[in-house]
Amino acid sequence: xxxxxxxxxxxxxxxxxxxxxxxxxxxxxxxxxxxxxxxxxxxxxxxxxxxxxxxxxxxxxxxxxxxxxxxxxxxxxxxxxxxxxxxxxxxxxxxxxxxxxxxxxxxxxxxxxxxxxxxxxxxxxxxxxxxxxxxxxxxxxxxxxxxxxxxxxxxxxxxxxxxxxxxxxxxxxxxxxxxxxxxxxxxxxxxxxxxxxxxxxxxxxxxxxxxxxxxxxxxxxxxxxxxxxxxxxxxxxxxxxxxxxxxxxxxxxxxxxxxxxxxxxxxxxxxxxxxxxxxxxxxxxxxxxxxxxxxxx
Amino acid sequence: xxxxxxxxxxxxxxxxxxxxxxxxxxxxxxxxxxxxxxxxxxxxxxxxxxxxxxxxxxxxxxxxxxxxxxxxxxxxxxxxxxxxxxxxxxxxxxxxxxxxxxxxxxxxxxxxxxxxxxxxxxxxxxxxxxxxxxxxxxxxxxxxxxxxxxxxxxxxxxxxxxxxxxxxxxxxxxxxxxxxxxxxxxxxxxxxxxxxxxxxxxxxxxxxxxxxxxxxxxxxxxxxxxxxxxxxxxxxxxxxxxxxxxxxxxxxxxxxxxxxxxxxxxxxxxxxxxxxxxxxxxxxxxxxxxxxxxxxx
Numbered sequence: 001x002x003x004x005x006x007x008x009x010x011x012x013x014x015x016x017x018x019x020x021x022x023x024x025x026x027x028x029x030x031x032x033x034x035x036x037x038x039x040x041x042x043x044x045x046x047x048x049x050x051x052x053x054x055x056x057x058x059x060x061x062x063x064x065x066x067x068x069x070x071x072x073x074x075x076x077x078x079x080x081x082x083x084x085x086x087x088x089x090x091x092x093x094x095x096x097x098x099x100x101x102x103x104x105x106x107x108x109x110x111x112x113x114x115x116x117x118x119x120x121x122x123x124x125x126x127x128x129x130x131x132x133x134x135x136x137x138x139x140x141x142x143x144x145x146x147x148x149x150x151x152x153x154x155x156x157x158x159x160x161x162x163x164x165x166x167x168x169x170x171x172x173x174x175x176x177x178x179x180x181x182x183x184x185x186x187x188x189x190x191x192x193x194x195x196x197x198x199x200x201x202x203x204x205x206x207x208x209x210x211x212x213x214x215x216x217x218x219x220x221x222x223x224x225x226x227x228x229x230x231x232x233x234x235x236x237x238x239x240x241x242x243x244x245x246x247x248x249x250x251x252x253x254x255x256x257x258x259x260x261x262x263x264x265x266x267x268x269x270x271x272x273x274x275x276x277x278x279x280x281x282x283x284x285x286x287x288x289x290x291x292x293x294x295x296x297x
Numbered sequence: 298x299x300x301x302x303x304x305x306x307x308x309x310x311x312x313x314x315x316x317x318x319x320x321x322x323x324x325x326x327x328x329x330x331x332x333x334x335x336x337x338x339x340x341x342x343x344x345x346x347x348x349x350x351x352x353x354x355x356x357x358x359x360x361x362x363x364x365x366x367x368x369x370x371x372x373x374x375x376x377x378x379x380x381x382x383x384x385x386x387x388x389x390x391x392x393x394x395x396x397x398x399x400x401x402x403x404x405x406x407x408x409x410x411x412x413x414x415x416x417x418x419x420x421x422x423x424x425x426x427x428x429x430x431x432x433x434x435x436x437x438x439x440x441x442x443x444x445x446x447x448x449x450x451x452x453x454x455x456x457x458x459x460x461x462x463x464x465x466x467x468x469x470x471x472x473x474x475x476x477x478x479x480x481x482x483x484x485x486x487x488x489x490x491x492x493x494x495x496x497x498x499x500x501x502x503x504x505x506x507x508x509x510x511x512x513x514x515x516x517x518x519x520x521x522x523x524x525x526x527x528x529x530x531x532x533x534x535x536x537x538x539x540x541x542x543x544x545x546x547x548x549x550x551x552x553x554x555x556x557x558x559x560x561x562x563x564x565x566x567x568x569x570x571x572x573x574x575x576x577x578x579x580x581x582x583x584x585x586x587x588x589x590x591x592x593x594x
Binding site for chain 1: 321323363365366368369370371372375376379397398399400401402404405407408410411412415416417425426427428429430431432450453454455456457458459460461462464465466467469472475476479523528
């Protein structure tokens, strides 16, 4: 077995499909029955997350925690964040800490310590590359020594992502092409048996032509794909960022967390989340098969 | 009096000079006497920070907390972070939370809540603009309603900053020029009486020619200037990023925090920090005067 975390993720996607559950837990998402059951915020959030995890872990690839939602609640929120990660580690489920950090090397070392070890330890983290490759490098020793992984922002799912990422650089394509190429090149030192690297990239599914080109150019980069569902991305848009249904995981947060509201299923909210995770997985599977058929035909 | 926080910072620089004390407190920086005095990490860090603050507040412009150093210690570190910000608020001193966040609008709203309100409330925050202007906009309402401020990364002090920031975009100069222009333009809605905006920029003093050009082009942007001292920037390099000794604050972390080690002044470590803060202020004042003389001559 390879030492690279990307191989574990690849295997999980082969087995369970591409869904990444985004635990972007806002208090307003938690049903009253849970809120009333606990005397403090951290326990209510953790209990909510735990029930979603227990109900979905066998039909999804991994779990992503958007740390901003926890930071917004101060120390209590971060205790819930810590407890959720602890629980996921205990269950040996794969975690992505969506922290999008990026800083000079001395500071990057501190962020690496914060999110690859200790109370907030996660398998993967997301990073922002604006400050350059020396802001990514301090994390790389952990990819070998602790089987950790990274997803660096390349082309994000939001509308404004064009402001900087789409600019054309003299002789190097767009900014996102250039960033993608630099990350792909750094990532070649961390290839797993799957052919993918534990240094992956974030590519939104809301910009289809860009995603297609990136999928073609970045041969060994594993994709973290935001933008499906609430942000407007469709299964067809996701399919072009995958390779025969692997090579990436697709995040969904609100649509999975809030599925119970559609069904008015407040007591067994996690059952609705499971149904939505399965629906999403099958939706993407169908789109992948259709794309394969089209490519062969 | 204007409602813009940038005016408070401008006045403070007029009175106390340009030094920003970087409270990037690593445990290894804290003298043993303090460590032994307290039974938990958060109290030791807070006590160390408090003594540095008390010893320097009247000779500096503001205090910057690099949150990575606190995140690296988990919940305890973040309690020390919270306590330090609380103390600074109590003393009505100006704070910069160096968090370099950047995310889609829904997430940015959470970060704004996290760092402009509640337990981690700060006057200014730093932001990473890679995801575009819609990742900055959710913070802007706080500039009016709560007199908050922002420093967006434009040209950072590290070597690798060239990887992306220095790339030439067709017809728009470099990436950092383009980002600087977008921020300057957004910032015009938040101008104070000083002529500066509460939406400022981060421009390192380690790339002198770039800093000069940015200082000329970004008429109303207030600068947060890293890179002095430990990172190699000199007073002369800083002077070109200022206007007659204002228009920016200059961060120093390790050189101020660890000044006591140079003097083997372990018991009254904060006195060495004060001396270093004054030395740095006068060093930059001298360079500003020399530059003025040269420009007039």
